[in-house]
Structure formats: structure tokens, C-alpha cells
Amino acid sequence: MLYTETKSFEEIEKLIKQEESIFLLGCGGCAEVCKTADEETIAEIEAKIKETGKSISGKLIVDFMCSKHLLIKRLARYQELLDGCSAILVFSCGIGVQCAGAVSDRAVYPATNTISLGGFQGLWPGEERCAQCGTCYLGITGGICPITFCAKELLNGACGGAKDGKCEIKTERECGWVLIYERLKKIGKLELLKEIQQPRDFRKIEPDAKLRKTIHFDIDR
Ligand code: SF4
Numbered sequence: 001m002l003y004t005e006t007k008s009f010e011e012i013e014k015l016i017k018q019e020e021s022i023f024l025l026g027c028g029g030c031a032e033v034c035k036t037a038d039e040e041t042i043a044e045i046e047a048k049i050k051e052t053g054k055s056i057s058g059k060l061i062v063d064f065m066c067s068k069h070l071l072i073k074r075l076a077r078y079q080e081l082l083d084g085c086s087a088i089l090v091f092s093c094g095i096g097v098q099c100a101g102a103v104s105d106r107a108v109y110p111a112t113n114t115i116s117l118g119g120f121q122g123l124w125p126g127e128e129r130c131a132q133c134g135t136c137y138l139g140i141t142g143g144i145c146p147i148t149f150c151a152k153e154l155l156n157g158a159c160g161g162a163k164d165g166k167c168e169i170k171t172e173r174e175c176g177w178v179l180i181y182e183r184l185k186k187i188g189k190l191e192l193l194k195e196i197q198q199p200r201d202f203r204k205i206e207p208d209a210k211l212r213k214t215i216h217f218d219i220d221r
């Protein structure tokens with residue numbers, strides 16, 4: 001299970017500022033358990049979005065968004081509503097947001113941050129990975145994680161070392177930032193790359209202090 005927290009509405013509003021019509025997509029798996037994708041939370045965000053003058057083209061909660069095959073099947077039934085939206089706001093962990101981006105031709109934005117509880121969290125059927133960084137950046141990268149797809153975990157574009165689309169560090173893998181550029185180009189969102197991202201807050205990748213397994217040595221004994 002991956003643990004999520006809902007982003008502040010100010011953050012969500014900033015992410016979707018260029019969009020007119022939003023489809024709300026929630027995960028009935030882990031995110032439902034964390035109360036970040038339950039009907040009440042989604043309805044609350046829906047009401048706030050409507051207050052800003054934007055429209056909601058539809059909403060859906062899918063069991064386990066981390067299965068792309070299941071997601072494709074479920075979304076197919078809502079194709080008309082999806083065609084009517086300019087973007088999808090996703091209430092799930094980072095894996096679910098990445099899966100939504102991979103199976104849709106719409107911009108995807110995370111409504112949550114996936115945070116670390118420490119330890120081993122689970123397995124997913126696809127190649128998407130989430131490092132539970134605590135500040136989900138998928139809204140500015142077309143739904144491709146810059147932390148797990150880039151060997152240097154860069155936030156402001158490619159390092160310049162990629163060759164023929166391959167990473168200079170992990171040469172067997174595609175360069176994550178080439179993938180991000182191609183995805184943003186495909187969905188017409190290259191302007192997102194113009195905003196400079198501030199350095200990460202690495203305190204957010206630490207599990208909550210109460211949950212850390214720290215051994216205390218009494219040095220006076
Ligand atoms: S940016 Fe990547 S590592 Fe961070 S929460 Fe999103 S998917 Fe997970």
C-alpha cells in the first residue's frame with residue numbers, strides 16, 4: 001500500500017489553472033483507504049473547482065488504478081465524458097497518476113502527494129514506480145515521474161548526457177526527460193517546462209518521526 005495525502009486546494013488550483021473542463025478519477029485501492037479518493041473528498045474538491053468557474057465533465061472511482069489493463073477497460077465506458085474534458089485530476093498514489101497518463105491522451109494532474117511510511121510498500125504490474133517523494137510532480141511532467149524515471153532525479157529538464165534517447169547513467173533505459181518531453185509535446189503542454197522548479201524538500205521523503213525505527217544508544221552507560 002502507498003500512503004497519500006490530499007494536496008492543498010491552492011496547489012490543485014494552480015495545477016489545473018489552464019484547464020476548462022476536468023474529469024475526476026479516483027482509485028478505490030490504497031487511496032480510498034487513506035481517505036484521499038473517497039466520494040466525500042472527491043465531492044469536496046469538485047465543489048471547490050466548480051466555484052472557480054471550471055466544469056466537471058465526469059467522475060469515476062476505479063478499483064486499483066495501478067493495473068493499466070483494468071483502467072483501460074473501465075475508462076472505455078466513460079469515453080464520451082473523457083472526450084469532453086481537457087484534463088484528468090487523479091486522486092491516487094503516484095503509480096495511479098502515471099497509469100492514467102499512460103493510457104490517456106489528456107493532461108493528468110495529481111490531487112495527492114504520495115508520502116513515505118518507510119519500509120517495503122508493495123508490487124505493481126507495470127513499469128511505473130513511485131519513490132513516495134512527498135511532493136508529487138506528475139502534474140508538470142505529463143504523468144511521467146522525474147524521480148523514478150531519471151537516474152539523477154532531476155526536476156528541471158534533462159542533464160544533457162542522453163544519447164539516442166538513452167540515459168547516460170543507466171544506459172539500458174530510456175532517458176526519463178526525453179520521455180517527459182515527448183509526452184508533454186503529444187498533449188500540447190510543453191509550456192509547463194518553462195516554470196523553474198525549486199529544490200526538493202528532502203524532509204518529505206522521511207517517514208513520520210513516530211514511525212521510524214531508530215535505535216537509541218545510551219552513551220552514559
Ligand atoms: S513525483 Fe514520482 S516519486 Fe514523487 S510522489 Fe509523484 S510519482 Fe511518487
Ligand code: SF4
Nearest residue numbers: 150159167168175176
Ligand atoms: S540522461 Fe536523462 S534520465 Fe539519465 S540522468 Fe540525464 S536527464 Fe536523467
